[in-house]
Amino acid sequence: MRIAIIAHLFGYRDGQGRVNLEVAQAVLEAGHELTMVGHECSEKLSSHPNAIFVKIQESSIPTQFMRNWMFAIRSARWLRKNRTRFDVVQANGFVTFEAVDVVAAHFVHSSWYKHPSYPFHMPTARPYVIYQNFFTWFNARVERSVYARAKAVVAVSRRTGREVQDLGIDADKIHVIYNGVDTEVFHRGKGDRTHFGLPEQGNYGLFVGDIRTPRKNLETVLRAMPELPPLSLAIAGDPAGSPYPALARELGIADRVFFLGKTSEVALLMRSVDMFVFPSRYEAHPLVLMEALASGLPVIASAFIAEGEDFVDACLLLPDPNDAGALAKQITQLLESPALREELSGIALAQAQQMNWAVTTRKYLNLYEALAKSS
Structure with a gap:
């Protein structure tokens, strides 16, 4: 298969980046061709003979909201030119304005915005609070259309799957795939x-x-x-x-x-x-x-x-x-x-x-194969 994944990071710096790295490695180990579109990528991945890393330079404009917006514009521009080259395209949440085959739901902003513990509903004119409210509100508004346009949504927990379904997304296209864990690195043993x-x-x-x-x-x-x-x-x-x-x-x-x-x-x-x-x-x-x-x-x-x-x-x-x-x-x-x-x-x-990375990545590959066959 020819697979493209659009995400900000493919590496160890945060949880989502680690998931992207593990899935990308599994795609390459299975002999598929992989294109990664993002800001940052592990050298181990980008140097693989079956991999291409398309670097989108992170914008220097202020606020994470505006930087995410620019990434979504630039990734959409790239995808419009290259979409026909791929059997399956995956995105991590809202990272592109173009429709894709698979969207991974790592966080449902709509649910967090409505949650009793959401800390920014207080009436205040503080710029940080106003910004956080706008950031969450915007992501809550856009994520439903991102999930609705995809052929499949990967929810990283059962509760996340229910939250995506609460947005009006068909339950049949929601696939629960837990994030994995490296059981060789994390194990019982002597501490220090x-x-x-x-x-x-x-x-x-x-x-x-x-x-x-x-x-x-x-x-x-x-x-x-x-x-x-x-x-x-x-x-x-x-x-x-x-x-x-x-x-x-x-x-x-x-x-x-x-x-x-x-x-x-x-x-x-x-x-x-x-x-x-x-x-x-x-x-x-x-x-x-x-x-x-x-x-x-x-x-x-x-x-x-x-x-x-x-x-x-x-x-x-x-x-x-x-x-x-x-x-x-x-x-x-x-x-x-x-x-x-x-x-x-x-x-x-x-x-x-039962939740190691081999289990997680096998489920991603099975989903990619099913989508490629149905297209």
């Missing part, structure tokens, strides 16, 4: 707390994610900490502009909370802690949660992101992600029960094997 500057003794929880905005919900974890003197917390995320170091000091827990910054060594960090705490208020399908399961960590996750998904049995569910008292009780339950930790760890490891 000193490598991250962590005291060696004691129990550690881990939080990984964006800590500059409230969506990932570090706040509830910190507010649970005063009730948990036996627990320290490691936090992997960029603290620049984050309100949470100040909150940790205000709560009197700064001596037990370690802001590690962003790290490329998340796998080693996960082997160095005792549990993963992730009460996120909204997610499509968090890759980091899959990595925690593959590392054999007991996981506490908000019910909103885990209920109804294949990995639900591997998690303790927090019904209300804003309930710090309930979270403290669940963490205490894990701390006091080595048997429960081991039970959850075993379920997590087994589940991760």
Whole structure:
């Protein structure tokens, strides 16, 4: 087959970029021809003899919204000239104004905009709040037409699939394909707390994610900490502009909370802690949660992101992600029960094997083959 994928990134820098990289590698390993259209691409992919990388230079105009808009214009211009060369064209959400065969839904802006935890509905004239409202509103308006024009929509979780269907998209063309996890990199094993500057003794929880905005919900974890003197917390995320170091000091827990910054060594960090705490208020399908399961960590996750998904049995569910008292009780339950930790760890490891990258990419290839045959 001759396949084209349009996305901003094909690489390890973020979750969507990693999915694109894994799918692209699988396409090439299967002997197909691949053209990638984007801002940035791994050299391993771009140098492959069956691959072409069409670089769209990122615009220098201000705001991410305008840069995304320019990318969509330029990718559409390229696709209009080259569409007949391909059997299947895939796009990652709204990245082009042209219709494509497959759209991957990694995030449904319409659902986040309506979510009770959406933080920017407050009446204010602050430019940042106005911009965030406009950014989300615009993406919510355009994504329905993007999904409607595609022959197939890949939803990265069952809930995401339901959210796409709620936009009026035919359920028959929605395919749930979970993001995968690298079970060779993420696994149980010996950690190294000193490598991250962590005291060696004691129990550690881990939080990984964006800590500059409230969506990932570090706040509830910190507010649970005063009730948990036996627990320290490691936090992997960029603290620049984050309100949470100040909150940790205000709560009197700064001596037990370690802001590690962003790290490329998340796998080693996960082997160095005792549990993963992730009460996120909204997610499509968090890759980091899959990595925690593959590392054999007991996981506490908000019910909103885990209920109804294949990995639900591997998690303790927090019904209300804003309930710090309930979270403290669940963490205490894990701390006091080595048997429960081991039970959850075993379920997590087994589940991760069913959600590795080989499973994910095979499903993408099967979809491409079905679409190529039907065209």
